[in-house]
Amino acid sequence: MPVPPPTSPAAAPPLEEPASNSDPAMEDIPLEDGDSNGRLVVVPHDEVLRLDLSELPDAEAEAILDVLGKDSVFRAEEKGRIDKIEAEVHEESERQRSLEQQHRDARRACARCGQPFRILFNKRLVCGLCSANVCRRCAAFQTGRNVWLCSVCHRESRMAGEALRAAG
Structure with missing residues (x-):
């Protein structure tokens, strides 16, 4: 009996197993209890995962969908965390560039009033x-x-x- 698609936006919809693939990065993993009819195809994360859950008991299919949903949420959280770290690194590099510019400016102008230095009239x-x-x-x-x-x-x-x- 086919499992209805999950109602949660984070959960992945049921997918079909790909017909065949010769990519060595993909592998078949047997499901629990030695079920030889159901095979889970693992693909790289940037490719579409197709999974036929129709031959699995409802509890197992729901468990798989739950795991896929949690994986989707986890990936979104990780992407957010990585984006935040990248933004912090960018901000730090901008701050460093600003400090370097201030250091260059400090050699040319007074640190207190900002007046530029002159050789004769406003000596550093x-x-x-x-x-x-x-x-x-x-x-x-x-x-x-x-x-x-x-x-x-x-x-x-x-x-x-x-x-x-x-x-x-």
Whole structure:
């Protein structure tokens, strides 16, 4: 008695067994209980699977359809997972390209105000603490250390010094 097609969209409909195939990638696997009449043809995942379930008991046919449905759901989930990983890899490579561009730009412009460096009028200075490339307007010379600090590091250094004086 033929099994009606499954009502679930994830389950695969019953298919017919292919007439013959000489492809060595395909193989026949006997079903449970040594049933010599029913053979399951395994094909590569990108080819159509044709399966004749008419000679199987209803319980076995339903079990096969259930497995095929679960396989379809599993493949869809795996494809979604792989697509997500590929998107994350693409996003990471875009972020890396952006960082490389920022690094190239940092050599040409001030890290604090964005003004481009000029040989004579807006010379590039390197912060002694964070190594950022900054212009003279965004840097302060620290005489005790004899080093240029960017405005952020200079402010942090000043606040740390004030905190030490207040505590001592």
